[in-house]
Amino acid sequence: MSHTFKGGVHPNYMKAPEVPVTVIAPPSQVVIPMIQHIGAPCQPLVKVGDYVKMYQKIGENPVPVSAPVHSSVSGKVIAVEPRPHPLGDMIMSVVIENDFQDTPELMPPLTEEQLKDPEAILERIREAGVVGMGGAMFPTAVKIRGGIGKVDKLIINGAECEPYLNGDHLTMLNFPTQLLKGIELVRIANCVEKAYYGIEVNKQDAINLLNSLNPAQYGIEIVPEEVKYPQGGEKMQVKAVTGREVKPGGLPSGVGCNVVSTRTCYAIYQACYEGKSVIERIVTYGGSALKGPVNGLTRVGTPFKHIAEQCGGFVKTPRKIVLGGPMMGICATSFDAPTVKGTAGVLFFTEEEDRHVENPTCIRCGxxxxxxxxxxxxxxxxxxxxxxxxxxxxxxxxxxxxxxxxxxxxxxxxxxxxxxxxxxxxxxxxxxxxxxxxxxxxxxxxxxxx
Ligand code: SF4
Ligand code: SF4
Known part of the structure; x- marks a missing residue:
């Protein structure tokens, strides 16, 4: 059976999962925006002069639809003020001078009992600031809670169909057991018996590796999917895995499905088993302005300027910075803006990669x-x-x-x-x-x- 959907395209994928994950050295100052999610912005919990630890909560909002933010380094708060946000605008941010000690403030790992308790898992997901890390940035605890009782099929999104991006694939290859345990936690929190992990077959090495670890013991079935863009769209995942059609204007929960991204599941593993809040992720850096693609483990709050230096600088003049992939990504307006939880890729494109033409005319080809x-x-x-x-x-x-x-x-x-x-x-x-x-x-x- 071919697990896919109708329509879609086959772009040049430009992926480089063979490039090993490197650590992007943290900058001397991180800029942590108070909005890194869909919902109400956080209020800063710290002030200038305060000392903060790595993983410490530094912003929150008690309303239901929000997600706290945490410090990605240890050091001193040197500013609490509006700074450029990757999505445009000036957004209230906490600026921290890095002491390069990485002194941590971890939450206690959940106990054996709590790891089986949906409420304890959901509370930890919220406290750790987990949001949809496929790019949607919707608070994950809110999404799961909203589906309990309505959802009978949990789908984990492993398509990573956007060109260039490799973070999910590399998470599967580098942290397979942790990832399966993270998916198990999401399954327990959703109160369903089974999770279906939809992965495009251009990641056959990851499919083989995950299958070799007996995913059934965690209540997971791996579903290989046809390689086609946008296989990773939530509605496409629902169709490919379950055959169900989400009605126009509807949500996956309307047909009994919940879709959670790979990286989100890994963040949930880290939150529950290791007591870590969301402060870093694998980000793919590419585009022909860079010497070559880089898959970099990057702290939240690292400015793009610093990242470009860490990637070896530019070989050509970048014309635009695209956040995410080239198909759905959006243009960043400032080199001073930092990465946030939802940043899966940063592409530095030159003029040659710009598809813009002056005064295009439709030729009615359909x-x-x-x-x-x-x-x-x-x-x-x-x-x-x-x-x-x-x-x-x-x-x-x-x-x-x-x-x-x-x-x-x-x-x-x-x-x-x-x-x-x-x-x-x-x-x-x-x-x-x-x-x-x-x-x-x-x-x-x-x-x-x-
Ligand atoms: S961008 Fe919108 S209109 Fe165009 S193919 Fe995608 S869903 Fe359809
Ligand atoms: S019908 Fe017009 S808008 Fe659609 S693909 Fe053809 S030229 Fe482009």
């Missing part, structure tokens, strides 16, 4: 439609976008676009389709927020008149 995994019609969505006709864009389900980039990739005219849909979705969200605020104000006014 190639964008054939590859859309969501069965959308990008050519028409774009036509309405250029006319500013948002009503018709909505009718063509632009809100179901998850910005995978397959249509743009397959477009011979290089129409900026995905960029247009990203923009349109933001405008819709703003419009909906305004309408909601207006309706609430009218309701409040009516109430006041009574």
């Amino acid at each position: 190639k964008c439609i054939t590859v859309c995994p969501m069965n959308l019609e990008p050519v028409f969505m774009y036509m309405y976008y250029s006319k500013g006709d948002y009503e018709n864009m909505e009718k063509y389900h632009v809100m179901d676009c998850f910005e995978c980039g397959s249509c743009s990739f397959n477009c011979p005219a290089r129409m900026p389709l995905t960029h247009a849909f990203k923009t349109a979705k933001i405008m819709f969200q703003v419009k909906m927020a305004k309408e909601k605020a207006k309706a609430e104000a009218e309701a409040a006014a009516k109430e006041a008149k009574k």
Whole structure:
């Protein structure tokens, strides 16, 4: 049986898992943003002059949808102020002068009993600041809690279908037992009997290694998947592993599924077995501005400028910094911005890797439609976008676009389709927020008149 989905593309994968993981030397100052997740920003728990330890919690927000942040070094807090964030904007951050001692503050590992208790695991996941480390950055404890009782199939996402990125593959190869134990914890927290680990077959070495460790003892089945982009999309994983279709506008939990990323499971292992909060991850650095690809174990809060130096500097002038992979990644605006928990890759692209063309013209070939995994019609969505006709864009389900980039990739005219849909979705969200605020104000006014 071929485990895959309809549509999709085959980009040049440019992966280099054979490049061993190197440690990116921590910088003399780390910049820890108070937003590294979807949800309410954290409030700093430390002030200038405080001494902090590695893994120590330095920011949190008690509301349900948030995730605490922790220090990735030991040292002295030298600033608490807005700093450039990788996603743009200036965001409140804690700047720590590294004392290079790595003095740790670990949480006690969970006991044997707690390792079997969903509530204890979920509490630890929250406390350790675990978020969706595939890039979504949604607080993992909130996601799991929301699915308990509704979810009967837990899917672990091992596709890593984005070109360049190797962090998941290398986690499978370097930490296979820890990873399986992490998946077991996610399975227990989700209150399900079995987890299905979907891995694309371009990682056959990892599939063989994990299978050799008897994953069934942890309640895990490895599901080999066809190599196709965007196999790692949550809805594609659900389809490939279970055959279930997530309805337009729906979530995997609506069809009884929860999808958790590989790196998130490993972070959960570290939190529960080793008492470590999320302060580092394997990040792939690539793009032709660099001498060669680097798979670097990187502390959260390391500025891109420092990373480029650690990777041997530039061999060509970078034109743009892409965070994530080239298909779904977004452009960073500052070399001073730091890596965060959700940073899986940083690509330093030159002019040659820029697909932008001036005044592209659609030739009505329909190639964008054939590859859309969501069965959308990008050519028409774009036509309405250029006319500013948002009503018709909505009718063509632009809100179901998850910005995978397959249509743009397959477009011979290089129409900026995905960029247009990203923009349109933001405008819709703003419009909906305004309408909601207006309706609430009218309701409040009516109430006041009574
Ligand atoms: S329309 Fe959206 S979901 Fe469909 S291929 Fe394009 S970017 Fe992907
Ligand atoms: S693939 Fe590009 S050129 Fe072809 S129909 Fe779609 S938008 Fe037009």
